[in-house]
Amino acid sequence: MLTRKQHELLMFIHERIKETGVSPSFDEMKxxxxxxxxxxxxxxxxxxxxxxxxxxxxxxxxxxxxxKLPQQATAAAPPKGRGAxxxxxxxxxxxxxxxxxxxxxxxxxxxxxxxxxxAAGTPIDAIxxxxxxxxxxxxxxxxGEHYVLEVQGDSMIEAGILDGDYVIIKKGDTANxxxxxxxxxxxxxxxxxxRKKGGSIALEAANPKYETRIFGPDxxxxxxxxxxxxxxxx
Numbered sequence: 027m028l029t030r031k032q033h034e035l036l037m038f039i040h041e042r043i044k045e046t047g048v049s050p051s052f053d054e055m056k057x058x059x060x061x062x063x064x065x066x067x068x069x070x071x072x073x074x075x076x077x078x079x080x081x082x083x084x085x086x087x088x089x090x091x092x093x094k095l096p097q098q099a100t101a102a103a104p105p106k107g108r109g110a111x112x113x114x115x116x117x118x119x120x121x122x123x124x125x126x127x128x129x130x131x132x133x134x135x136x137x138x139x140x141x142x143x144x145a146a147g148t149p150i151d152a153i154x155x156x157x158x159x160x161x162x163x164x165x166x167x168x169x170g171e172h173y174v175l176e177v178q179g180d181s182m183i184e185a186g187i188l189d190g191d192y193v194i195i196k197k198g199d200t201a202n203x204x205x206x207x208x209x210x211x212x213x214x215x216x217x218x219x220x221r222k223k224g225g226s227i228a229l230e231a232a233n234p235k236y237e238t239r240i241f242g243p244d245x246x247x248x249x250x251x252x253x254x255x256x257x258x259x260x
Contacts, residue, residue, distance in 0.1 A: 028077070030165065031066075031070055035055060035071070036074055036079055039092060042054075049090035052067050076186070079092065079093060079094055080093055134164045135161040135163050138161075138172050140174045141173050143175065144176070144193065145178055146178065167194070167253070167254070170197065173250070175208065175217070177190065181233045182232045182233065185232035187232070190258070191257050192255065194255065195249070203220060204219065207251045208248070208249040211239075216229065218230055218231060226243070
């Protein structure tokens with residue numbers, strides 16, 4: 027998931043390219059998002075690039091290209107009173123997007139428990155007891171019970187999930203093929219993309235260094251699925 031400003035900037039760039047064929051200038055982006063300096067735009071663009079939503083094109087002016095949009099791209103809070111965006115969903119497994127939730131104030135957040143670390147690599151200990159709480163914007167959540175886990179490892183980096191990130195998990199014991207889940211295997215938990223293949227379940231990494239692991243349906247217990255991500259920059 028993206029922060030509100032990251033989402034606004036991504037949609038502004040996407041809509042401007044659709045309208046003009048050229049990405050907006052940094053000054054235009056700064057004005058649209060009502061930021062005080064272009065350094066904030068640089069940080070947002072870097073974050074979007076790291077998450078795989080945009081890429082910079084070499085040897086071209088205003089060289090930004092939108093690679094993908096959020097799985098449930100909505101028109102919440104378009105900058106500077108611009109008309110609501112209506113983007114197509116460019117990623118996902120062909121599922122029908124859920125209806126957008128009612129608008130929620132930007133400062134409205136919910137404190138979720140951080141239950142420990144989750145391995146994006148070799149599985150580590152299963153979910154632990156609450157150690158602290160993290161405020162999460164309501165716009166990242168929906169109905170149901172949620173919790174937070176700190177990522178340890180690099181096996182999901184090509185899905186934009188890095189070591190030290192905090193993943194927001196919606197608690198549940200079912201998931202569709204292709205969704206990223208918290209999977210309990212024996213006494214260990216891991217964060218992987220789940221694939222259903224006949225009578226087997228595959229847990230896929232998003233890093234070629236790691237092999238896909240295949241299990242019987244009674245060997246994997248889904249503990250929840252990924253709905254958002256928070257990254258702290260120090």
